[in-house]
Amino acid sequence: MERGRGKRAASPERKLQRKTPLAILGDPYLFFAPRDAMAVPKKRTSPRKRDQRRAQHDKVTAPNLSPCPNCEELMLSHRVCPACGFYRGRQVVEVAQE
Numbered sequence: 001m002e003r004g005r006g007k008r009a010a011s012p013e014r015k016l017q018r019k020t021p022l023a024i025l026g027d028p029y030l031f032f033a034p035r036d037a038m039a040v041p042k043k044r045t046s047p048r049k050r051d052q053r054r055a056q057h058d059k060v061t062a063p064n065l066s067p068c069p070n071c072e073e074l075m076l077s078h079r080v081c082p083a084c085g086f087y088r089g090r091q092v093v094e095v096a097q098e
């Protein structure tokens with residue numbers, strides 16, 4: 001037997017196409033059947049595509065560094081500069097001098 005070509009149950013849309021309007025009125029299932037079926041994937045996701053999607057979750061990215069306005073040292077934004085201890089133009093943390 002051919003693979004993937006087995007006999008399937010006809011969808012409500014298929015049944016509606018086959019039957020005469022009078023038969024649809026007489027069939028309680030077809031008469032009340034929902035017209036909009038749920039979205040269903042046509043093909044199973046391959047292991048490669050599935051793993052590519054899941055690999056995005058624990059991806060590591062480099063932090064965005066910007067130069068300190070006081071000492072030009074690269075630092076994380078919205079944080080006290082670890083090199084000079086300045087934040088928003090004033091000294092907030094004492095930094096040990098070498």
Ligand SMILES: [Zn+2]
Nearest residue numbers: 068071081084
């Ligand atoms: Zn600084």
